[in-house]
Amino acid sequence: MLRLKCLFFVIALSINLYSIEVLVTNSKINYKEIISVKKLSSGKVLSVKKFCIPATISDFENNKYYATRYLRKGSIICLKDIEKYSKNSILFNFGSIQIERDGELIFENDEYIKIKKRDGKIEKIYKDGRLR
Known part of the structure; x- marks a missing residue:
């Protein structure tokens, strides 16, 4: 029983060590909609697609961004999915x-x-x- 608990602890610890911090949408974000921090939450995943570079929360605190495609609820936000907002x-x-x-x-x-x-x-x- 003790070995099973130790094995479970080691597995849980190794999962947290290799996890990646990402931003996940709380609600749907329409095409070309300005993204606010209220619509985002942080989460950890084990892997992301190889062409996805995850965005960080500090990006959204410093600048305004808008979506370059429709983002479903629960999807991971990559840098290719957003662009900086400039008021024209x-x-x-x-x-x-x-x-x-x-x-x-x-x-x-x-x-x-x-x-x-x-x-x-x-x-x-x-x-x-x-x-x-």
């Missing part, structure tokens, strides 16, 4: 109206402006302030 906003001044939108400017003429949003949709804003 455009400020338009139409005289008395000022409009600030996230995205990049595609086209501008005398009547309207076309903006490509972060999710890929194109928005058309007329210079008199109405949308499409």
Whole structure:
């Protein structure tokens, strides 16, 4: 009986020695959604896929990241699954109206402006302030 307990203790100790600290999602994270620390938890696993470099919690404390793909609940976050968030906003001044939108400017003429949003949709804003 004592040998069985010692064997179990040695196995449990060796599992913790060779485990890898990873970040796991608590809930689903949509494509191009900004990832907050509240949606993450830390965990230990014995192995990860060889092309996965696990992200650390200090990465998320220092910078904002967004998901480059849909992440299911309970999936491990790799560095290839996230990118640094940089705010790309455009400020338009139409005289008395000022409009600030996230995205990049595609086209501008005398009547309207076309903006490509972060999710890929194109928005058309007329210079008199109405949308499409």
